[in-house]
Amino acid sequence: MLAVERRKKIFGLLRQQGIVTVSDLSQQFEVSEETIRRDLQKMESSDGVARTYGGAYITKAVHSDIPIRIREGIYIEGKETIASLCEAMITDGETVILDSSTTSLHIADRLKSRRNLVVITNAVKIAIALAESDGVKVICTGGTLRGSQLSFVGPAASKSLGAYYADKAFVSCTGIDLANGITDSDEQEAEIRKRMLEQAQRTILVADNTKLGKTSFSLIATLDAMDALVTDKDPGPEWLSEMDRLKIKVSYR
Numbered sequence: 001m002l003a004v005e006r007r008k009k010i011f012g013l014l015r016q017q018g019i020v021t022v023s024d025l026s027q028q029f030e031v032s033e034e035t036i037r038r039d040l041q042k043m044e045s046s047d048g049v050a051r052t053y054g055g056a057y058i059t060k061a062v063h064s065d066i067p068i069r070i071r072e073g074i075y076i077e078g079k080e081t082i083a084s085l086c087e088a089m090i091t092d093g094e095t096v097i098l099d100s101s102t103t104s105l106h107i108a109d110r111l112k113s114r115r116n117l118v119v120i121t122n123a124v125k126i127a128i129a130l131a132e133s134d135g136v137k138v139i140c141t142g143g144t145l146r147g148s149q150l151s152f153v154g155p156a157a158s159k160s161l162g163a164y165y166a167d168k169a170f171v172s173c174t175g176i177d178l179a180n181g182i183t184d185s186d187e188q189e190a191e192i193r194k195r196m197l198e199q200a201q202r203t204i205l206v207a208d209n210t211k212l213g214k215t216s217f218s219l220i221a222t223l224d225a226m227d228a229l230v231t232d233k234d235p236g237p238e239w240l241s242e243m244d245r246l247k248i249k250v251s252y253r
Contacts, residue, residue, distance in 0.1 A: 001029065003039065006029055006031070006039060007039050007042065007043055009029075010025060010036075010039060010040070010043065011043060011049070013025075014049060014056065014057070014058050015058065018057060018058050019055060019056070019057040019058070020055050020056055020057075021054055021055040022036045022037060022040070022054055022055055023054070025039075040055075040056045043056070044056075075208050075210060075232075077232075078208035078209065078210075078232035078233075079102060079103045079106045079208065079232075080106055081232040081252075081253050082103055082106070082107075082206050082207075082208060082230050082231065082232055083103065083106035083107045083109070083110055084110070084253075085230050085251045085252075085253065086107045086110075086170055086204065086206060086230055087107065087110040087111070089168065089204065089228075089230075089251075090111065090114070090117070090168065092114055092115045092116050092117055092135075093115075093116045093117070094117060094118070094166075094167040094168065095117075095118040095119075095120065095164070095165070095166045095167050096117070096118070096119055096120070096166055096167060096168045096169070096170065097119075097120045097121070097161075097166045097168070097169035097170065097171075097196045097199065097200055098119055098120070098121045098123065098126055098170050099121070099122065099123065099169075099170065099171045099172055099192070099193055099196060100121070100122050100123035100126070100149055100150070100151030100152075100189065100192075101123075101171075101172030101206070103172050103206045103208070104121070104123065104126060104170055104172065104206070105123065105125055105126055105129065107170060107206075108121075108126045108129045108130055109129055111130065111133070111136060112129070112130060112132075112133045112136065113133070113135070114133070114135050114136055115135035116135060117135060117136045117137070118136075118137045118138075118139065118166075119136055119137070119138050119139070120139045120141070120161070120164055120166060121138065121139075121140060121141070122140070122141040122143065122151050122152040122153065122157050122161075122192055123150065123151050123152075124140075124145075124150040124151065124152075125150055126138075127140045139164065140152070141156075141157040141160040141161055141192075142156055142157065142160055143155075143156040143157025143158075143160065144156065144157070144188075146186075146188070146189075149186075149189070151189065151192075152192075153186075153188035153189060153191070153192050154188060157192055158191060158192060158195050161192070161195045161196060161199055162195065162199065164199060165199055165200070165201070166199055166200045166201070167200070167201055167202065168200055168201070168202045168203075168204060169196045169197055169199065169200030169202070169203050169204065170204050170206055170230075171193045171196055171197060171203065171204070171205060171206070171220070172193075172205070172206050172207060173193070173205065173207055173211060173216070173220055174211065174214070174216035174217075175211050175213075175214030175215050175216040176205065176207050176211055176212055176213075176214070176223075176229075177213060177214060177215045178213075178223070178238070178239070178242050180215040180219075181219060181220070181221060181222040181223050182205060182219070182220040182221050182222070182223065182225075182226070183214075183215050183216035183217065183218060183219055183220060184216055184217065184218050184220050185216045185217050185218070186217070186218065187217065187218035189218075190217075190218035190219065190220045191218075193220045193221075194220050194221060197220075197221055197225055197226075202227050202228070203225060203226050203227050203228070204226070204227065204228045204229075204230060205226045205228070205229045205230070206230045206231075207229065207230075207231055208231060208232045208233075209231055209232055209233040209235065212231070212235055212239065223242075223243075223246055223248065224246050224248075226246075226248050227248065227249065228248060228249040228250070228251065229243060229248055229249070229250045229251070230250075230251045230252070231250070231251075231252045232252060232253065233252055233253075234252055235250065235252065
């Protein structure tokens with residue numbers, strides 16, 4: 001099969017599935033993983049295709065639920081920047097909510113040495129990351145496990161969240177748009193994030209610059225539900241003006 005024909009088929013799989021992995025494509029097309037990586041590199045300039053460690057995904061689909069194993073390799077530098085800014089917002093002795101986003105996992109990694117901190121989460125990986133931290137008490141929601149995301153969702157998770165109140169909630173999203181608000185690719189995850197916001201005194205949206213100006217499948221909240229936005233780059237004058245009008249504090253580096 002010619003490379004151009006293979007790339008057309010890969011793009012068809014991307015449009016159908018939303019994501020592809022290098023290992024799966026290598027087996028399917030019976031070529032080396034390095035060949036697939038070169039294919040994906042050439043396709044990266046195509047409309048809506050983005051590469052990450054281990055695969056690629058369609059960025060412009062409204063309903064695009066990317067597994068955590070793929071998300072962990074996306075925009076690591078931006079997530080680290082956001083995590084650093086969020087770490088400075090957390091004081092020992094507080095109760096904080098962290099959602100199942102990979103950005104929240106980066107935040108959790110920075111909290112391991114904190115003292116007298118309570119972390120409420122629906123993320124399996126965050127619970128594991130903080131399990132051996134003597135100064136951090138972890139409360140995990142339980143509920144229905146989403147295997148691809150390693151997160152708990154559903155009525156049981158929502159009910160569990162309703163039993164607690166937090167000083168701060170750090171919540172991510174798939175897209176944030178000035179007109180359409182804060183949205184997620186999965187409606188169950190959106191419901192959990194919505195409940196997290198309801199249970200916190202201060203609400204902080206964490207979103208790297210690639211999510212700004214995008215709308216996904218299910219509404220989490222309108223922009224005015226947030227107290228702060230933490231992102232990795234200057235969002236520009238239009239965003240800063242609207243955030244100022246809504247009295248939302250914007251942090252970036």
